[in-house]
Amino acid sequence: MEFPKDVRYTKEHEWVRVEGNVATVGVTDYAQDSLGDVVYLELPGDGAAVTKDETFGVVESVKAVSDLYSPISGAVIEINDALVDSPEVINDDPYGDAWMLKVEMSAPAELKELLTADEYKKYVEEEK
Amino acid sequence: MKPQNPQLDEPLIFKKSSKMRNGISILKSDVGDVIPGNTIPKELLREDIKDFPEVSEIDVVRHFTRLSQWNFGVDTGFYPLGSCTMKYNPKINEDIARLAGFSKVHPYQSDELNQGALQLMCELEEFLCEISGMDAATLQPAAGAHGELCGMLMIAKYFKEKDKPRKKVIIPDTAHGTNPASSNLAGFTVVSVKEENVGVITPEAVASVMDEDTAALMLTNPNTIGLFEKHIKEIAEIVHKKGGFIYCDGANLNAIMGIAKLGDMGVDVIQFNLHKTFSTPHGGGGPGSGPVGVKKLLEPYLPKPRIIKKGKRFSLDYNRPKSIGRLKAFYGNFAIMARAYSYIRAMGHDGLKKASEMAVLNANYIREKLKGHYYLPYNQTCMHESVFSDKFQSEKDVHTIDIAKRLMDYGFHPPTIYFPLIVSGAIMIEPTETETKETLDSFINAMISIAQGTKDNPDIVKNAPHTTQIGRLDETRAARNPILRWKG
Numbered sequence: 001m002e003f004p005k006d007v008r009y010t011k012e013h014e015w016v017r018v019e020g021n022v023a024t025v026g027v028t029d030y031a032q033d034s035l036g037d038v039v040y041l042e043l044p045g046d047g048a049a050v051t052k053d054e055t056f057g058v059v060e061s062v063k064a065v066s067d068l069y070s071p072i073s074g075a076v077i078e079i080n081d082a083l084v085d086s087p088e089v090i091n092d093d094p095y096g097d098a099w100m101l102k103v104e105m106s107a108p109a110e111l112k113e114l115l116t117a118d119e120y121k122k123y124v125e126e127e128k
Numbered sequence: 129m130k131p132q133n134p135q136l137d138e139p140l141i142f143k144k145s146s147k148m149r150n151g152i153s154i155l156k157s158d159v160g161d162v163i164p165g166n167t168i169p170k171e172l173l174r175e176d177i178k179d180f181p182e183v184s185e186i187d188v189v190r191h192f193t194r195l196s197q198w199n200f201g202v203d204t205g206f207y208p209l210g211s212c213t214m215k216y217n218p219k220i221n222e223d224i225a226r227l228a229g230f231s232k233v234h235p236y237q238s239d240e241l242n243q244g245a246l247q248l249m250c251e252l253e254e255f256l257c258e259i260s261g262m263d264a265a266t267l268q269p270a271a272g273a274h275g276e277l278c279g280m281l282m283i284a285k286y287f288k289e290k291d292k293p294r295k296k297v298i299i300p301d302t303a304h305g306t307n308p309a310s311s312n313l314a315g316f317t318v319v320s321v322k323e324e325n326v327g328v329i330t331p332e333a334v335a336s337v338m339d340e341d342t343a344a345l346m347l348t349n350p351n352t353i354g355l356f357e358k359h360i361k362e363i364a365e366i367v368h369k370k371g372g373f374i375y376c377d378g379a380n381l382n383a384i385m386g387i388a389k390l391g392d393m394g395v396d397v398i399q400f401n402l403h404k405t406f407s408t409p410h411g412g413g414g415p416g417s418g419p420v421g422v423k424k425l426l427e428p429y430l431p432k433p434r435i436i437k438k439g440k441r442f443s444l445d446y447n448r449p450k451s452i453g454r455l456k457a458f459y460g461n462f463a464i465m466a467r468a469y470s471y472i473r474a475m476g477h478d479g480l481k482k483a484s485e486m487a488v489l490n491a492n493y494i495r496e497k498l499k500g501h502y503y504l505p506y507n508q509t510c511m512h513e514s515v516f517s518d519k520f521q522s523e524k525d526v527h528t529i530d531i532a533k534r535l536m537d538y539g540f541h542p543p544t545i546y547f548p549l550i551v552s553g554a555i556m557i558e559p560t561e562t563e564t565k566e567t568l569d570s571f572i573n574a575m576i577s578i579a580q581g582t583k584d585n586p587d588i589v590k591n592a593p594h595t596t597q598i599g600r601l602d603e604t605r606a607a608r609n610p611i612l613r614w615k616g
Contacts, residue, residue: 034552037603037604037607039604039607039608040607062603062604062607063529063545063546064546064547064549066549087608088604088608127552
């Protein structure tokens with residue numbers, strides 16, 4: 001299982017990668033592994049506002065439907081349309097092509113509350 | 129020609145078609161032919177299915193009879209679907225619902241001509257109030273989640289009329305998944321409360337989030353792990369102190385009816401799933417019915433019309449200025465109400481209590497017998513259902529889905545799987561009260577045999593089912609690229 005060090009994590013199993021004031025959001029390798037084959041993805045529209053710890057979308061696998069929680073607050077500036085059409089990419093490349101949103105952060109200080117790769121890895125091992 | 133068992137294979141009805149073969153004789157029309165293209169707008173005309181099947185009557189009958197024999201239902205076998213109470217539907221219910229006075233009435237008849245039906249509905253409301261400890265009820269909602277929505281809309285309207293609308297609803301993660309959805313639909317924001325490894329929520333957890341912007345706490349009790357939310361009274365006090373309501377999802381009422389009244393524990397609103405607790409058909413055999421009971425304070429908000437009893441006469445009252453309005457065409461799914469009424473009258477108080485006791489006993493029997501073989505995340509006495517997981521089997525790369533599929537080889541309907549979400553790889557078993565010890569034992573033996581098979585020959589479990597009409601389906605492909613109808 002992969003825990004890249006260039007992203008921060010939430011306990012709800014989302015990751016966020018920051019470049020300047022823009023945060024890219026997706027779900028973790030552990031999340032895709034627990035979900036199983038993903039068959040459907042619902043994301044907000046461009047310009048939508050997301051709030052830290054509140055839902056921004058839905059991911060559905062053959063096992064279950066799960067809410068997606070935003071790791072940070074801000075305005076959505078880009079969504080990954082290709083991923084909505086081919087949600088199976090979430091299983092193949094969770095930290096790369098399966099990015100979901102790019103968000104212009106309104107409160108970058110929130111990033112400090114997120115987990116590092118080591119902290120997240122430890123959390124996941126405990127959850128198992 | 130190779131010998132074959134027609135039970136095992138049945139082509140699509142399109143494949144049985146032969147030009148001009150016919151099941152019925154249609155009289156020659158005495159008006160001229162109508163050409164669809166001349167009378168129906170072009171964009172509404174479908175051209176993609178040209179040849180509808182042309183088959184004889186007996187072929188139609190055989191086709192659908194064979195398909196129906198592939199079905200699995202409570203009448204064909206054990207159906208331990210947790211969270212769903214797939215209990216047996218006694219045949220007496222069908223007799224009662226088919227009485228001409230119930231089956232041939234029309235909702236447009238006057239109240240005078242519908243006295244029997246109105247009396248049944250009025251009494252059913254009274255029974256449900258008696259069972260739950262509520263003051264008034266409506267039978268309108270068409271299913272459990274519809275009942276939830278009805279309850280939350282009433283709570284929203286109550287605060288709106290007081291000119292103090294509230295925004296939030298607290299929902300424990302041990303509640304049913306429909307609870308947050310219903311709250312959202314009624315316009316509330318959901319605040320989640322987590323159970324902390326004990327399977328139930330604590331008063332402290334509720335107190336930490338309860339405030340005067342919170343309209344209600346919505347919980348399922350017994351909860352979705354099959355445990356009784358034992359702090360409910362204390363939790364209700366915390367919520368009431370800040371002016372909020374307690375909504376209890378009554379989907380799991382089968383564990384406590386005749387034993388405990390939720391109304392006595394501070395619950396203000398509850399929905400009943402007649403298709404679960406009160407033995408009316410469930411699933412495809414529905415429709416459902418989700419009556420809602422309320423305490424006095426919310427009574428003015430119940431959907432209208434309400435059934436009024438004056439002396440021995442029954443009538444419908446539309447003059448309900450505070451009502452949230454009508455929720456369903458006419459008065460709800462009446463034929464289902466007739467079945468639930470029949471069940472309650474046939475069982476009586478002692479019978480309903482015994483049913484709950486047996487449901488709990490059966491679930492605990494299974495829990496006790498399987499607990500060494502399957503991981504039990506909450507190892508304590510359960511109510512009407514017990515939640516296991518695939519933790520032991522996962523070591524052999526055998527997962528919940530494989531165990532479920534393998535059960536089909538033993539002739540059982542798989543239990544609920546991967547729910548509740550708070551248990552990873554959940555296997556949720558609800559046997560219900562009507563199953564004999566012999567049936568429970570054969571199910572337990574099948575589960576033990578699968579656990580053993582996982583150790584001895586995991587591939588057999590991973591590739592199950594082997595004895596069914598069709599083997600393991602590619603569910604991922606079916607979900608990603610569904611082909612929903614016949615295409616030439």
